[in-house]
Amino acid sequence: MPRLSIDSHYLTDQLKALLRIPSPTGYTDTVVRHVTQELQRLGLEVELTRRGAIRAVRQGSRRASARAIVGHVDTLGAQVKNLKANGRLELVPIGHWSARFAEGARSTIFSEKGSYRGTILPLKASGHTFNEEVDTAPVGWPHVELRVDALSRDREELGRLGIEVGDTVAIDPQPEFLDNGYIVSRHLDDKAGVAVMLAAIEALEREKTVTPVDMHWLFTIAEEVGVGAASILTPDIASMIAIDNGTTAPGQNSSEFGVTIAMADQTGPFDYHLTKKLVRLCQEEDIRYQKDVFRYYRSDSASALEAGHDVRTALITFGVDASHGWERIHIHALRSLAELVTAYATAPVEITRDRNVHAGIEGFTRQPLAEAAQELAEDSEPAE
Structure with a gap:
């Protein structure tokens, strides 16, 4: 079945709603409730882990060799x-993330007594006082501080506000959705990916699409600190595709348009066969794409493999300019990603052996170029 039509208005509405909810790692209960309610509204049954990672399963024609999409x-x-x-x-x-991008950020401090607004400033923030020292001050977290918008002239007054060591600080996203399709905001990583997942589910439900295997829609709560999908996979999942940001920067091949398929990140290459399948689907469904390699990057898939899950993994991304800073994307990339996800969800299973956790050599995959090279090497060896 070909790619499905994506409701771009629904996608952007979901992204706007997600960006309005503060959710730094460790403070994700509210956004988990929001995503859970939307999944239930779309008709999926949802279960949460103890800490709040979300799994929603959309049943297919077969349970074994299930597929997962994670953000x-x-x-x-x-x-x-x-x-x-x-x-x-x-x-x-x-x-x-660099304190360079924290300077000037409006933020919210969550304390036991309530929330307070504030601004992150350099230690030397007044040009009228420090003159050129403002321009020569070093960059780093020891060189910024948060000015609370409440009576807080010393430690004692901070204490009376109920602010304590360890309190969470959320950074305002400051989103702008432009008429030309560009979206500028903090936290597009990975709320844009979550919006893509919801838009793909909406399309599958709207079209009452049948998939060949179960689809697991996974939403993790600690990817930014490296935990990711370490503990949310079930043994019946044979392949998992992560949706996250690519990096449109000098020396990279990512783009703010179309799908950027990651071939490798700092943990190594992604699954050969799953990645090739995604490239082929883009070609068959006329979805614009490009490939890239990320040297200083890891995603939910890395944590799953490191936790010992024997699952094929791939990473598809929306190109982000100034990732982990003042981020910018284009709706074209988000729509393209959602289209690819629907095409993948409905594509036939090709590696039937994957329905088994362990199996013999029969039906095992082939990498023809490597085997051809091996045969050539054997043919060139002198006869005894």
């Missing part, structure tokens, strides 16, 4: 490291 609802953020004598807050990052 993460958690984002970058910060935590209170110290209550400073000047009434401001020292921070440490949640996830890996």
Whole structure:
């Protein structure tokens, strides 16, 4: 069955709703409830892990050799490291992102007594006071502080507000959805991927599409700190595709248009056969695509393999300019990804051996170029 038509308005509406919910790693309960309710509205049965990772299974013609699509609802953020004598807050990052992109950010501090607004500023923030020292100040988390928009002139007043070490700080996304299709916001990684997943499910449900095997829709809550899909897979899942951001930067082949298929990340190559299948589907369904390799990148799939899951993995991405900073994408990439997911969900299973956790050599996959090279080497050996 060919790719399905994607409701772009539904996709962007879901992205807007997701961006409105603060969800740095460790503070994801509210966004989990939102995604769960939307999945249930679409007609799927949902179950949560103890900490809140989501699994929704859409039944197919067969349970064995199931397929999974995974994205993460958690984002970058910060935590209170110290209550400073000047009434401001020292921070440490949640996830890996530069303090360069924290400077000037509006944010919310979540304390036991309630939430407070604030701004992350360099230690030397006033040009009228520090003159050129503002321009020469070093970059780093020890060189910024959070100014709380409440009476907080010293540690004691911070304490009276109920702010404590370890409190979560969420960074405002400041989204803009432009008429020309560009979307500029923080936290597009990976709320755009979650919106893509929901749009693909909406299309499958709208068209009452039958898939050859069960589809597991997985939403993890700690990808930004490396946990990802470590504990959410079930043994019947044979293949898993992660949806996350690509990096449109000098030296990269990613694009803000079409699908960017990752061939490898810092943990190594993705599954040869699953990746080839995705490329072929793009070609057959006339979905624009490009390939890329990410050297300083890992996704939900890496954590699943490191946890010992024997599952084929691949990564498809929407190209993001200034990833983990002031991010920008284009709706064309999001729509293309959702189309590819629907094409994959309905594509026939080719490696039937994968329905078994362990099996013999019969039906095992082939990499013809490698085997041809081996045969050539054997033919060139001198006869005894």
